[in-house]
Amino acid sequence: MKLEDNNIFEQEVEGLIRDINTSYGYDFSGYSRASIYRRVKRFLTNKNLNSMRDLKIAVFSDPFYFESFLQEITVNVTEMFRDPAFFLSLRKNVLPILSTYPHIKIWDAGCSTGEELFSLAILLQEEGLLERTRIYATDINQKVLKKAKEGIFPANQLAASTSGYYASGGKKEFTSYYISNYGNLKFNSSLIKNVIFYPHNLATDSSFNEFHLILCRNVLIYFTSELQEKVFSLFNGSQVRLGYLALGKKETLSMSEASKSYNIIDKENRIYRKTS
Amino acid sequence: MQNINLIVIGGSWGGLQASLSILSGLPAGFKIPVILVLHRLKNYESDLAGVYKNKLALNVMEIEEKEKISGNYVYIAPSNYHVLIEKDQTFSLDVSEYENYSRPSIDVTFTSAAEVYGAGTAGILLSGASRDGSKGLKNIKENGGLSIVQDPEEAEVDTMPRSAIDIVPDCSVMNLKSIQEFLLSI
Numbered sequence: 001m002k003l004e005d006n007n008i009f010e011q012e013v014e015g016l017i018r019d020i021n022t023s024y025g026y027d028f029s030g031y032s033r034a035s036i037y038r039r040v041k042r043f044l045t046n047k048n049l050n051s052m053r054d055l056k057i058a059v060f061s062d063p064f065y066f067e068s069f070l071q072e073i074t075v076n077v078t079e080m081f082r083d084p085a086f087f088l089s090l091r092k093n094v095l096p097i098l099s100t101y102p103h104i105k106i107w108d109a110g111c112s113t114g115e116e117l118f119s120l121a122i123l124l125q126e127e128g129l130l131e132r133t134r135i136y137a138t139d140i141n142q143k144v145l146k147k148a149k150e151g152i153f154p155a156n157q158l159a160a161s162t163s164g165y166y167a168s169g170g171k172k173e174f175t176s177y178y179i180s181n182y183g184n185l186k187f188n189s190s191l192i193k194n195v196i197f198y199p200h201n202l203a204t205d206s207s208f209n210e211f212h213l214i215l216c217r218n219v220l221i222y223f224t225s226e227l228q229e230k231v232f233s234l235f236n237g238s239q240v241r242l243g244y245l246a247l248g249k250k251e252t253l254s255m256s257e258a259s260k261s262y263n264i265i266d267k268e269n270r271i272y273r274k275t276s
Numbered sequence: 277m278q279n280i281n282l283i284v285i286g287g288s289w290g291g292l293q294a295s296l297s298i299l300s301g302l303p304a305g306f307k308i309p310v311i312l313v314l315h316r317l318k319n320y321e322s323d324l325a326g327v328y329k330n331k332l333a334l335n336v337m338e339i340e341e342k343e344k345i346s347g348n349y350v351y352i353a354p355s356n357y358h359v360l361i362e363k364d365q366t367f368s369l370d371v372s373e374y375e376n377y378s379r380p381s382i383d384v385t386f387t388s389a390a391e392v393y394g395a396g397t398a399g400i401l402l403s404g405a406s407r408d409g410s411k412g413l414k415n416i417k418e419n420g421g422l423s424i425v426q427d428p429e430e431a432e433v434d435t436m437p438r439s440a441i442d443i444v445p446d447c448s449v450m451n452l453k454s455i456q457e458f459l460l461s462i
């Protein structure tokens with residue numbers, strides 16, 4: 001797209017963001033713009049929409065259409081055992097400490113379609129902790145929460161998931177966790193029997209419990225520094241003393257005010273521990 | 277000659293050696309930031325930044341999100357993320373769908389660079405067995421930037437350069453030595 005046209009396009013997206021906040025109550029003002037603009041362009045192309053005007057008409061005349069727009073704008077691409085080194089570190093450095101608590105509470109913030117959630121549950125089960133752990137799995141998007149609850153993932157990811165499982169210290173046969181059917185893998189629902197799913201918007205919603213571990217990986221990359229600051233403060237207020245915070249491999253707490261309350265315990269895998 | 281404020285280099289198979297041969301000739305005081313997007317194996321811990329650090333006079337870093345883009349640096353796209361550029365010339369990372377079977381995708385970063393740096397962008401596409409990068413190079417050209425493609429005759433794998441020449445016929449085709457000389461002249 002030519003820069004002149006691009007500038008007009010971006011202004012129209014800014015208008016759309018404001019109108020969505022007014023009509024639907026979803027606040028995207030704290031989202032990184034490069035990604036949002038790219039997602040909107042992609043949506044226009046995929047849906048064969050000719051203009052931003054067509055998009056606005058569709059989004060504001062039909063809440064179901066808005067839901068699908070929401071799902072496309074917020075990135076919901078995820079995989080099981082993404083960054084196996086992280087899961088290995090979680091298994092070796094964090095779970096042994098969590099095992100000293102009689103009850104464990106974990107928040108998977110921005111759980112998307114659930115691949116990370118199931119990876120985590122498998123780790124907990126193998127370390128003997130699943131029965132006394134309650135996981136709160138939240139996402140801005142209700143549609144993906146529904147998918148996460150089903151625990152059905154496409155089989156074309158199986159090779160990567162399997163190698164990720166073993167690289168993260170997997171102790172069993174990976175095949176024991178799912179049934180393969182029609183190109184899909186259905187994971188054992190017993191893995192998520194202690195999981196509570198519900199919609200939570202990191203940009204606007206507040207703290208709802210205190211956790212021993214918060215996972216929020218590759219969500220904050222889509223937020224501006226200001227919104228990140230707000231979310232870190234939310235996490236800080238939602239953790240027990242000596243609780244753990246796990247971020248994505250390229251995300252950091254270090255620029256934030258909240259970093260004063262945390263030590264980094266695994267720099268490579270971005271695992272932090274609250275000191276006070 | 278036009279002012280160049282950002283150099284973006286893309287490569288796949290053969291791109292590592294080709295980019296090393298260009299960049300190793302740049303002095304530590306080279307003022308224009310360089311972003312390098314190479315296709316990499318995902319979940320495979322390779323210290324790509326370390327390889328460049330050893331061979332280049334310039335500073336080298338793997339991109340972290342929100343990092344401010346500045347001169348004297350070669351920025352390496354991390355494995356398994358797309359690299360986008362914000363208006364305030366900082367990096368954004370993104371884990372969305374693969375583009376051209378790749379993440380990082382060269383098209384994504386080239387296009388984003390063109391949208392922020394406009395005519396100040398120089399895009400360089402090197403050897404590779406992929407068609408990634410062609411569309412991005414076209415975007416750079418359309419916005420007045422420079423589109424440079426490694427001579428397919430010289431490239432280890434010529435699919436990527438040939439695809440770019442097809443899609444951006446008015447790009448400049450150069451061998452590695454000329455690309456290096458050109459960068460030293462700007």
